[in-house]
Amino acid sequence: MGGDDGRCVPPPACPARPNPACMPSEGALRIGQVHVGDWTAVRASGPKAAAGEGDYVMENDLIRVVIDAPEHAQGLAPSGGTIIDMAPLGMGSGDQLNGIVQSTGLLPRDVVRYKRAETISHTPDFVAVILRGTLDGNDQVQVVTRYELRACEAGVRVRSDLYNGSNEVNTYFLGDGYFWGDRGLMPFVPLKGQGFLHPELDLLKLADSWRQWPFMAARAQAAPLVGYAVVPCSQGRDEGFQDPTLSTSGLALAPTLPQDGLVYERYIAVAGGAGLAPVVGEALRARADFKHEPAPVVVTGRVVAGGAPLDGRDGRAASLLFYEPAPGGDPDAPAGRTPWSEAVPGKDGRFSVTLPPGRAFRAQPHAFGRPVSTAVAFTTGAPTMDLGDVSFEQPARLLVLVQDEAKAPVPYAELVLVPADPPPPGTGPSMYGLFGGCNPMLGPPHGASPACNRALVVDGKVELLVPAGHYFAYASRGPFASLGREEITLVAGVEQALTLVSRQLPLLPPGTMNGDFHVHHAASFDSSLPAADRVVSFLASGVDVLAATDHDVVTTYAEVLDNLQAHDRLVVMPGVEMTPNVLWFKRPDTALPKTVGHFNFWPLRQDALLSRNGAPWDELMEPGAMMDAIEPIWANPAAGVRQMNHPWSAAKLGRDNGFLRMLKYDPRTPVLPGRSFAADVLLRSPRGGRRNLDFDTQEVITGAPRRDWVRFRTLWFSFLSQGILRAGVANSDTHTFAIEQAGYPRNLILGQHTVANFDPVSFNADVRAGKIVGTNGPVLDAKLDSGAGPSLTPVAATREQMLTVDVGVAPWIPVAEVRFVVNGKLAKTVPAPLMDTADFAGMDRHFQVKVPLGELLAGVTKDAWLVVEAGLPLPVAADLDNDGVVDTMDNNGDGVIDNRDIPADEDDEALRFPDPTRPPNGDARFHLEAIAPGTWTYAFTNPFLLNLDGGEWVAPGL
């Protein structure tokens, strides 16, 4: 704490513990730097394991901890020196951490930048890594952190010393930031009314969500099932805020005078197993040792259903939430109870949970995201106690076979269960109040199959436990196959078998591959989905090719493809989504710094020995600089594709997801020097190489939300009209198996491409050339008389030429119309007789339109561009904030879109431009909503650049 003289060694964090958790074995406690060829080079299992060459590894009998080397910046941290991997040893366990970053505030300048590291090996007692650095924005504020691992401790002792060498008093929140990323570990604190539920986080109103807790914990939603806990040592309670995106835990806030210092000691534990109980047990034992609190009590029991033990199935079918009762008449009231832990029974129904002694508790059984049966009341007394049997209602057991039209089992499919009757609003299941929206909830919505209301089908069958109820059961194999569907009533305790048939439909023209160029799994900081489920979900959806674009790390899915022997079914192009999170970019009209949106790159070389598997650190750089930085790791520069993602997506926690939205790009203002700040930024070359505008493709559809693609489309049209020719693409941006569906939407890449003879150079050349149709269902085959299809290469055309459009679609996807857009304006709409989806199991349906170009080009005197669209009618929305893109629908239904349609929270886009909801049974959109919720049928071709007057094609202008 006295400032870093470069030699001082901080003392260990936390007092000694009297009761080691194991008998230390010789040589088990060790430390090293990741180096090819020795024990350090084997990464912990788990998709988030990220150790790279030079990182520091500490290991004992129980766990492995990796602290990245100072030169390895990761995510929010401008340097290494943070915990990037922490995993229990042993089969079936692994790492689920994105990273634990030291910081003193919420701005980038407050994050600690470590500059030097040294190790201490004092075996058999302890090993340690000492990191020395300063705040990123103030090198007069020094921070030294000691990570120490002792034998037989399932956690790392961490001590951070801060010395304020500046001349100013400041509020330094010395603590750790835990970036969960929304869909990852679920944070938990034992506070009244909280547990897994936390106050809404508004970074500008931080006091509203600031709390103190005796420990915090978090547990995974998917394998590897591990939990983490943080126990304060230097104070009785840590404080900070909790949110599924980001938590902080650190010292109490107080002014720190110049030349004064802070010390923060904590014990960060990890434990394997389902639910919170293992790691909460470790946290309570640690508190007892460190704080001399009474020893916690181990409570055991067994869950039974129908008199037989009930397998909790990782918490899906059974779990128990333990809490101190709420005061007043309702002891189970969520707002008044104090949750302490969560137990998940094993295959034999047995559970064990550790709780504080001498307190009254209630154990509330949960199944499939709902409380079930009556809570069991008890008081923790003796060191161990057994609750006996806790009864659950028996679930139904469902065995589903999925076959093709020849009654052969399909290799991969997806099973979707939808309540046959619309459930009353607000009554759906959730993860203890988090992540609602799934009905039924067969598993954690962001987790592995079964998740939310669906399950993956492999080799034609799936068996699962389901809450009793009345459902439609669908079998889906993607938008180019028919649906199987049965209406079923599942009875508690009864097993029911079901056979569903789904046939592949000959919708895709020969030589066309369909691909998704924006895909995540658990290697991304905001995903939990295991790689195997990610791959199988794409196989089930019929996707041929995908770009693996995890956030900030190069991934390949190679091991899964090998295990599934699926290389002949699916091509994976390793890539990355460069995802800046550090606020730095200055826009003149706001004091708050920005980030520059997200950009995908593929195909890349993966080097699993390097930090981020070789991906460049992408913070503090403009898109053009990202494009330059990626150059060295192209798998083949001739195949490289640079993509601007979701250009108008809203910011999240101050991080701008859409580059053009961040820039306030106005699609009505040309991209010319001096015309706007956005134009100047787009045109500049930040590092002398590529300009910020020099991407190859841009997303026109990203995922389901129609409010997005309606706006992305406007931006793309604006670029096309200016001759900024970028291929328009349609990607799912899926982070889960169950919430964002793989391959909805996707791209149809026209040409002569097959999985068997995949050539990344020619394939990606066609991608860059815009030989693409983007779709969430319909297949558009549009050609001029000359045979020319959509492309960014101009074609000679005459007004006498005919444009022929064949719209093909699976029988369960409604298409209402075909639209022709010329130079950004709707030139013609043709109704399509494809709205009847009653025969969802039938064959594909087609509709052909032939239109003379002259009819579409009425009023056009020069060259033009033409895009063909098909789908449901465009949602009617207005641009009430006059930024050039629509933002509001007719939400009050008065037939006029005006200020009265703006919700009370005008920034709530989901209210201002809502997603479609479940239509009535029998509605033409019912099946599509069931398979890909929120999807509004839409397909588009890339443009035909019609050279009508000879010479060079000239963009029409805005």
Add this chain to the structure above:
Amino acid sequence: MGRTGALTVALCLLGFAAPARAQPQPCVGLLGAGPLIAGPGGTDFGQVAEACPGNDLFLRLRAEVLVDSDDFYGAITAGATLRARWQFRPLWTLSAAFDPATLRYPINAVIKSTGVGVGPATVGVQRSFFLLERTAVAAYARLLLPWDSARHNSARFGGEVGGSAQYWLCPCGGLRAGISLPATLTVIGGGGHTIFAPSALLAGVYSPRPWVAFSAGAVGRVQAAPNPALQAVAARAEARLENRCGWHVALAGDVPVAGDDRTDATISIFVGREPRRGD
């Protein structure tokens, strides 16, 4: 007429001078009081001392404001200082100062905290000299005592020597100058950090009536070691009223105009009693 005489005439012609009074004597009236401890920080440590010996007791209430919106940083400090001087020999004065309460409110973007601290304290001694009849000078030394409850893990000691001078230009005006050479040792975590941060003051003082005085000038503050840097060049202004019984109130402001110190202003109000100098 020398340069000083010309300046005196100029001041009087400009109306700043009061009607002719008796020949000025060092340390008589409000011209002999001050300078006030008007800079940032508590107690009197690091602030140029008075040139004249004296007995007084006052309470200083100060507010320091720093707002750097570009950096999302701000700090408000409100503090009280009790200070007493005792002229135990004709030319010797003892002083003691103590901060009974200091409230700090630093804002690090959306991270804020409030803390109230007690302390620190100083003791000092001063030897004054009179050179001719227009000039008083003093040498002084102070100790900063490490009683500060606002410090989490450190103890701050300090020693300071300095000099102060006052020159009477005319019965209603004069000049003040001084230098302060404070060094602190902060002991923290078994180590020590020393800072040597001198400052210098130059100000003019004008007392149109016996019961009122104004002062304006500049203060320079540097950190000489470690990491030499200009902390601030600050404009300084004071206004002081005193009744016949020696009770006085004063208002002072210190506004940095250059240097690393981001403090926007330090405003101080003084209430105290000071028996008439020279009585």
